Amino acid sequence: MLWYFRGIGKRKIVEFVLLAAFILFFAGPLLNLVVLAFSGQWAYPDLLPNQWSLRWWRFVFQQDDVVQSIGLSFLIASIVTVLSIVICIPAAYAFARLRFPFKRMFLFSFLLTHAFPKMGLYVSIAVLFYKLGLMDTLLGVILIHMINVLMFMTWIPTASFRSVHAAQEESARDVGASPFRVFRSITLPMAMPGILVASIFTFLNSLDEAQGTFLVGMPNYKTMPIIMYSIITDFPSSAGAVFSIILTAPTILLLLLSQRFVSADVMSSGFQVK
Amino acid sequence: MIKGRKEAVLGLIMVSPAFLLLLIIVVLPIVQTFVVSLHSEDGGYDLSRYAFLFTDRLMRMNIVFTLKVTVISSLLVLLVSYAMALFMSFSSGKLVDLIRKTYMIPLFIPGVIATYGLINLLGNHGWLSRMLLPLGIALPRLIFDEKGIVIANLWFNIPFTTMLLTSALAGIPASVIESAKDIGAGRLSVFLRVIFPLSYKTFLVALTFVFMSVIGSFTAPYLLGPNSPQMLGVSMQQVFGIFREQEQAAAMAVFTFLLCSVLGYFYIRSMAKDEAARM
Incomplete structure (x- = not known):
């Protein structure tokens, strides 16, 4: 040896x-x-559980608020994703292809979402929401989820639209395609990987968002991560582990599906100019 | 001419929803919070909420604690990430390939889950302490301690920072490095004279992100930090949610903005410069 x-x-x-x-x-x-998550009994100082079991899985699925939180989380994440696609993709296209006044200022204004420490920003929003009566509302929770995604949902697609060569669009125009047709058949498919990565990242980000929801959505909007806070303090660690797996499963699944598109280059174009 | 004007209007229309949203959820709250933080207890305006941050003993401890954790975490994260990024860019091997394929996974793991995993792994009677027991090694107190927060910060920030740096290093043409080597530059001087200067901007962006994410963190210090002193994120949440002192929480939020303002300003300016260079 x-x-x-x-x-x-x-x-x-x-x-x-x-x-x-x-x-x-x-x-x-x-x-x-x-x-x-699969241990029934695990005494100290044994290295592995003395007994394997699925007992805690049954236990977790019997908790009403746990099951509800899963539905709520997916609902919120879907709304946030659709909303941010509708709002951000047109902006991204404009940034990449159109000339308009103050374009750079607009593009850089999105950096503001990442130029402040998160918890400070959330507290600021909570102070405002308190005045506006948005505390503990669905709209409030959705808005606070949008903060994290606004920038890369704009920047990653902007980078993807830019990487589509104008020559390809022009040649499609030359053979008689309408501007909309060009967008649908040339520009959009070529920019799709970036848009897809940004959307998936948005969905996961919303699914996992805990701090802002904790501040703004209590006590009625208990998403999965919020339930997790209380599971950690109230339940035995195996129950927490089971719920962790449930909460992480969508992440792993979506990642495996989109593995082809996720790269350091695409991702980092959401946070800096390349 | 008319076509240009049409394009300008169209562009503005397409950008405005996203920009409006930005105004509502970022700009407006920050301005409002600044105003609220100046409210004094008797209804007037003064700096008493800020004075409290420095006169209250606990608050002062929290601030010092936050800064200490932030500086230590940032240094360690950048050190490890830079080393890792360099390694992944210029080495090969089975283990490196494995890391290259998987290092981004933690980016997608929910913060609560990772924190919970760390608590179970590193806690008293946790898995690590069980593993080290036969070797006769006793773990120091990690969870509910400042070390735990630093470890969690490493877990959360190294993958992201490594990602940024890797993509910056990938932008350095191999020919530049080769030619530096050809004229006799050693490993160290290739790094100091070629690689670092060409990637230091991303290095600073990475520093900005780590610094801010640690100062603005909540989940990890809330779940595995000590009860006192607290990180500012946790303390802010308590002041806002439990003590219901909005004005004080607002002053704390503005204070964290000030702590990050230099880096935040630098980040935006350097991005703007890069963009100007390529447009």
Whole structure:
């Protein structure tokens, strides 16, 4: 065994250990939850559960507010996604293709959503919502979810529209396609990966949003992450682990489906000029 | 000429819904909060809510604690992320490939879940302490402690920062690095003279994001931080939600804006410059 390691060289071993530590650091907490969710009994200091069981899954699905929160979360996330597509995609197209006054100022104004620390911004919004009577309303919760997504929902599609070569659009025009037809058959399909990534990111972002909802939506709008806050303090850790998996499942599913399109380049175009 | 005007009107119309939304949910609240924070207890206007931040002992402790956690977290995140981004860009191997494929997953994991996982993993009698027990190693107190918050910050921010830096490094042409090597530059000087200067802007953007996300964080410090001192995000929520002191919460919010204002300003300006360069 030892000669094998010596053959690889010290640098390689150090590299291997560091990379493995990196992976374990990120995978550890999630793996722990998976094990917990299927454990029936897990006494200290045993390394693995003494008994495996699905008992906590039944328990979690019997809680009424848990089941309700799942429906509510998906409803809110869908509304937020549709609304932000309707509002942001036209703006993105305009930023990429049209000339209009103050274009740069408009484009950069979206940076404001990321130029303030989140909790401070949420408290500011809560102060305003309190005055407007938007506390504890569906509209209030949806608006607070839109803050996080406004920027990349505009910027990622802007970058995608820009990457469609004008020459392709022009040649379609030359053979007689109407402007709308060009948009539908050339521009939109080519910009689709970026729009898709932005939409999925929006959906997940809304599904996972906890802090703002906690501040603005209490006590009636208990989405999944909010329920999670109380599960963590009130229930045994296995119940929390089960709910964690339920809350993470849509994320994993959507990620697997969109894996082809999600890349560091596309994603980071939502946060900086490239 | 007329075509140009039509285009201008169309552009403005297409942008206006998104811009209006931005005004309502970002600009208006910030202005309003600033005004509210100046309300004094007797109905007039003064800076008493801000003075409280520095005269109250607990509040002062919270501020110092927040700054300390933020600085430590930002440094560690940038260090690890830069190293990781460099490694992924210029190395190969099975493990690196695995990381390249998976490192973005934490970006999509709900913050509450990751925090909960960390509590279970690192807590008293948690999985890690069970694993280390046979080796005779006892873990220090991590959860409900400042270390726990820093660890959670690393978990949340390293993937995002690595993503930004990786995409910046990918923009550096291999030929530039090759030619630097050809004229005899060592690894270190390639990094200092070529790679860093070409990516330092993204480096600063990344710093801005980490700094702000830590100062404005709530979930992790709320669930796994100590009861006192608190991070400002948690303290703000309590002042607003439990003590119902809107004016005080507003002053705290404005204070966190001020803490981040330099970086925020820099971020917007540097983006604007880049955009100007490419338009």
